Every structure is written in C-alpha cells, then in structure tokens.
Amino acid sequence: MTTAAALAPLERDLATTGNRAWRRFRRHRLALFGIVAIVLMVLASIVGPWLIPFDQLKIDIRHRFAPPPWGGHLFGTDQLGRDLLVRLLMAGRISLAIGFLAMIVSTAFGTLVGITAGYYGGAIRIVLMRFVDAMLCFPSIFLLLILAAFIQPSVTTITLIIAATSWMEVARVVEAQVRSLRERDFILAAEMIGAPGRYVMFRELLPNAIGPIVVAATLTVARAVLMEAYVSFLGYGIQAPMASWGNMLNNAQQYLGSAPWLAIFPGLMITLSVASFNFVGDGLRDALDARFDVK
Template identity: 45%
Template sequence: MVDLTTETLETPPQQSRRPLRQMATRFARHRLALMGLVVLTLMTLIVIVGPWLSPYAYDQQDFALIGMPGAPSAAHWLGTDELGRDAMTRLIYGGRVSLGVGLLGAVISTLVGTLIGSLAGFYRGVWDMLLMRFTDVMLSIPTLPLVLLLSTLFRPSPVLLVVIVGGLIWMGTARLVRSQFLALREREYVEAARALGAGGPRLIVRHILPNALGPITVAATLAVGSSIMLESALSFLGFGILPPVPTWGNILNSASGWLAIAPWLAIPPGLCIFFTVLAVNFVGEGLRDAMEPRG
C-alpha cells in the first residue's frame, strides 16, 4: 500500500512536467526560433553589460572630432558622430531604451488586452458588445498618426512612451483572448466549477485563464517586435525620446543626414532594429508551433 500511495503521489508532478518537456522539444526543433532566441539573448546581454565595459559615456564628446563624423578606428570601433561621441557606446545605450520600451510596452499591451478580452469573452452580452465595439474603434484609428499626435501633445519620457505604446497595440491580444474565453467557458471543468459555486472572477483566474496562456504568450512575444518598431519609428521621426538620450530610432535619424559620406553610422542601428524584430518574430512562431502543434 505504501508503494502504491507513493507512486500515486509522484505521478501528477511527472505528468505535469511532461507537456512542458514536449513543448521544449518542439521548440528546439524550430531552428529559426532557436536562432532568434540566441540573437535576443546576446542582444540583451550586450545592452546590459556593454555600458559597464565601454570606456566612454553615451554623451561624452571628443572635441577634436566635432564637426564631421569620424571613421571607425581602434579607439572608436564604429566611428564617432558629428558631435564627437562614440557611436558604439551610443548604440549600446540606445539598445537599452529600445529593448526596454519594447518589452515593457508588450507587457502593458498584454495585460490590457487580456483584461478586456477575458471580460468580453466570459460575460458576453452587453459587456462583449461594449468592449468589442471599443476595440473595433481603436483598431480603426491609424496607430502611428495617433501616437504622433499624443507625442506632440505630451513630449514623452521613456515611461510615458512605454504607456503610449503599450496602450495602443493591445487590440489584437484582446480579440485573441476573447475567442479563447468563448471556447473555454463551455468546457466541462468550467461547468463543474460553476456548479460547485465558483464565481466569475474565480472561474476566470483559476480555471479559464491558465488554459489560454499559450496563445497569450505568443501574442505577448509578437507584441515586443511591434513595440520596438513603433518606438523606433517615433524616435526616427523626432517625436519619441529626444537626444542626447540615445535610442536606435533617433540614432538612425541623426545618421541619415550623413548617409552619403558616413554610412557606418546608419547601418548598425538599422541592422539592430531589423535583426531584433526578426528574432522576436521567429521566437513567436516557434512558441506558437510548440504550444499548438498542427499534427
């Protein structure tokens, strides 16, 4: 009896770990997703550790080099800008801001989208109509012009920019979560919990939301790329975070005026934006295939 009891107690944790192992195995088979994860990991390590290793501050000027961009050299691996500042140091510091805005903006958009989608999908009726019509209205407004307007009215700090970006890209997550809740709320285990007296909030948090985490995770991953692109576009157009604080977008904007004679200033930030967003999309596709195998 002791052996049977021990075996019974040990079986559930093993079964609970098995789906995670299967998802990890499916993700590992997705080569592009693995490459994207490696790129994102290296990029994150560089922007975190790099400023501590750089001998320059992001706003430190070499007055002997002011006036024209400096070519790459042993002292300045990516050259210097027209103000005599080290381009590589500014690129690393800019990565901190761009990746930070992308990550935190995705967190805000996921939280807002999950809240609205779960309420609409679970309660249906009037709640569903009001919340989904509001979502449709937000979807009908072009995002970039609206963000430009908000950025003009409220010159954004990094914190405000995160709120603006996250508050304007949640609609896709909301519609995805709503569809998941509409399907999951009719499952037998939800009906059983409702019959035992569980209220709406408990059903949402304890029984439905954990089973919708797969699609939500994928949506959150893809939202990181959207946030980075939106922040970079704003900074490039001069409506985001202003110099001397560097971001990949405003570095690219400053370098665009010297593109003909100093392309080494524009290429690195452009490549950083491109490869980061591409890597995020690959990771999102890998997570989607791992969590929702197609057979």
C-alpha cells in the same frame, strides 16, 4: 484525418505536453536563433557600456565622423565624436526596455479586456470588442504621432502610448480563446460549485489561455520596438541627448552620404531585434499549438 483520429488516444499518452512543446520549439532553428540574439542583445545592453572605455555623452570634436574601426571606436563615431558602439548599447537599453514594458502593460490590459469580454459575453462582450475594433480602425502610427505631439515625451509616456495602441491583438486572441473554453465541461464544473466570476476567469480560464497570450506578447515586443523606432525617428519620441535606435537613425539621415555607418548600425539593431522577437513568436506558436487544444 481518420488515421489521426484512430491514433489520438495513443498520442494522448505520449510524454507530457510541456516536454513536447519544448522539443518542438527546439526543432525551430530560427526561433532558437532569435532567443540567442535577444539574450545577447539584452546582456550587451546591460553590461556592455561598462566594458567600453568611452562615455556615451563624451564629445570629442577632433574625432568626428571617425569611420569604424578607428582608434578603438569599433563602430566609429558620430558628428560630435561620440563612440557609436556605446551609444548603440545605451540606446538598446532604452529601446528594449520600452519594448518589454509596453509588452507587459499592453498584455496585461489586453488580457483583462479579452477575458472579461469572453467570460461575460452578451452586452459586455459587444461593447468591449467593438471598442477593440474601433481602436484597430485607427491607423496606429497616426494615433501614436498625435498622442506623442501632445504629451511630453519620456520613456514612461512613450511606453504608455505604444501600449495604448498595441493591446488590441492580445484582447482579441484572449477573447477568442476564452470564448471557446467557456463552453468546456470543466468551466461548467466550476460554475456548478458556485465559483465567483473572478475565480473562473483567473484560476480556471487564464492558465488555459497562457499559450496564445505568450505568443501574442512576444510579437508585441517586436511591434513595440518598431513603433518606438518610428516615433523617435520622426522626432516625437525619445529626445536627445538620450539615445534610442530610432532617434539615432533620425540623427544619421543628414550624414547618410558621408557617414553611412551612423544609419547602418542602428538600422541593423532594429531589424535584428524585431526579427528575433518575431522568430521566437512563430516558434512558440508552433510549439504551443497542440496545447491550445485542451484535451
């Protein structure tokens, strides 16, 4: 560690940090895989349904339970003879949209709570962070189910419900980061020019907390996709005939023996997307690590 200390001034001059973060990220094979997988999934979900000559709601009783790749149905058909691939992609739109939207809402809210608690400290911090702790004490899946049981399920409500149970992690990360930055000289310098609180929070502190926020946000997407799958699988989430990966799984369980592809493909999509977002999150964490420590 003494060697590291001696080399620190040297290190500091090496390239710009942004460059370095990208280099480090590129070295992370799984994260690169994750990025590629996510981009492909998003593109396929958006463009795919137009390219496939089947409608997701078109019922074709004659071709029920067609195994893949029967008659142009690459992934087979379900119990109503609907093309599984196009349903999978349409479900992807819903599931990924919920994932991203829940991430945006929960990250924004979590950041706001974290930065407020970290900046003001004292009683405000105690109240806000104890609220975070209390929220974390609930097993979020039950909370989710209870809320879902009372509220009319739709994309918006499911997104909000998932966001409501996912913002705490971001809040904690941001609060910790802000609290350590709070004592830095450059924050004192801002206080010394009489800067109001919101200037210090959003102009000085927030840009220096972006790294951990981005990492937490990425992991939140994975979590949100998984949560949506849970809730929909249990039947409280996205309702038929609209497809999501979760309710497709729910639907598939009755035919697990006879038509296993109905469960395998949605399951794979959930696994792939969740894993990809987690890989990217890990990669970002490693890549941005040095930047957390603002020199």
